Amino acid sequence: MLTIKQYGVTLRRITPDDIELLRYWRNQQTVKMYMDYREYITPEMQKKWFESIDNKFNYYFIIEFENKKVGLINAKNFSYTNGFGEGGIFIWDTDYINSFAAVFSTLCLLNFVFFKVKLCNLSHARILSDNDRAIHYNQLIGYKLSPGQEKVYNQLYVLSLEDYKKTGNKLNKAAEMLNNGDGELIFEGTVSEKNLDEINAILKN
Numbered sequence: 001m002l003t004i005k006q007y008g009v010t011l012r013r014i015t016p017d018d019i020e021l022l023r024y025w026r027n028q029q030t031v032k033m034y035m036d037y038r039e040y041i042t043p044e045m046q047k048k049w050f051e052s053i054d055n056k057f058n059y060y061f062i063i064e065f066e067n068k069k070v071g072l073i074n075a076k077n078f079s080y081t082n083g084f085g086e087g088g089i090f091i092w093d094t095d096y097i098n099s100f101a102a103v104f105s106t107l108c109l110l111n112f113v114f115f116k117v118k119l120c121n122l123s124h125a126r127i128l129s130d131n132d133r134a135i136h137y138n139q140l141i142g143y144k145l146s147p148g149q150e151k152v153y154n155q156l157y158v159l160s161l162e163d164y165k166k167t168g169n170k171l172n173k174a175a176e177m178l179n180n181g182d183g184e185l186i187f188e189g190t191v192s193e194k195n196l197d198e199i200n201a202i203l204k205n
Contacts, residue, residue, distance in 0.1 A: 123164075
């Protein structure tokens with residue numbers, strides 16, 4: 001199991017044991033009101049969804065912060081030939097909506113994807129046009145609205161590696177300060193420093 005740690009957050013790749021917890025929160029009105037798909041998700045639908053994303057092109061992680069499971073973050077639909085993947089996040093624990101959990105988790109995953117495993121040089125995100133909080137949050141990270149998306153409800157935002165180097169540098173420095181200077185990115189499980197090049201070669205084939 002792949003686990004990534006940085007800035008006090010732990011991102012643990014989901015397993016079949018997690019899908020009912022995720023289904024419970026994904027069906028809550030406080031979460032699904034911000035999603036494009038808002039219908040009730042059955043156990044069968046959830047199982048089918050997990051089977052479709054349990055592969056090398058999709059990485060979904062439980063966010064653990066202050067010893068609690070507070071949300072989900074993902075990098076999915078990687079296209080290694082075109083160099084992009086799509087990110088997403090939601091915090092289900094209302095006690096952590098306005099905490100650093102989301103920012104630290106996003107930085108942790110982007111640092112891993114862009115700099116450690118180098119899976120892509122573009123990150124996409126889909127955001128509903130009336131979700132002002134998510135728009136502001138993603139713009140803070142460096143995402144920009146794609147051309148021609150102004151009148152689309154489920155809008156496409158793009159973050160390039162070069163833009164993240166600019167915005168991410170400032171945000172990572174701030175995150176390090178908030179964590180007493182500790183900004184080390186630790187990962188274990190499926191990927192390790194020793195076999196990183198080998199993993200990249202496998203992923204891109």
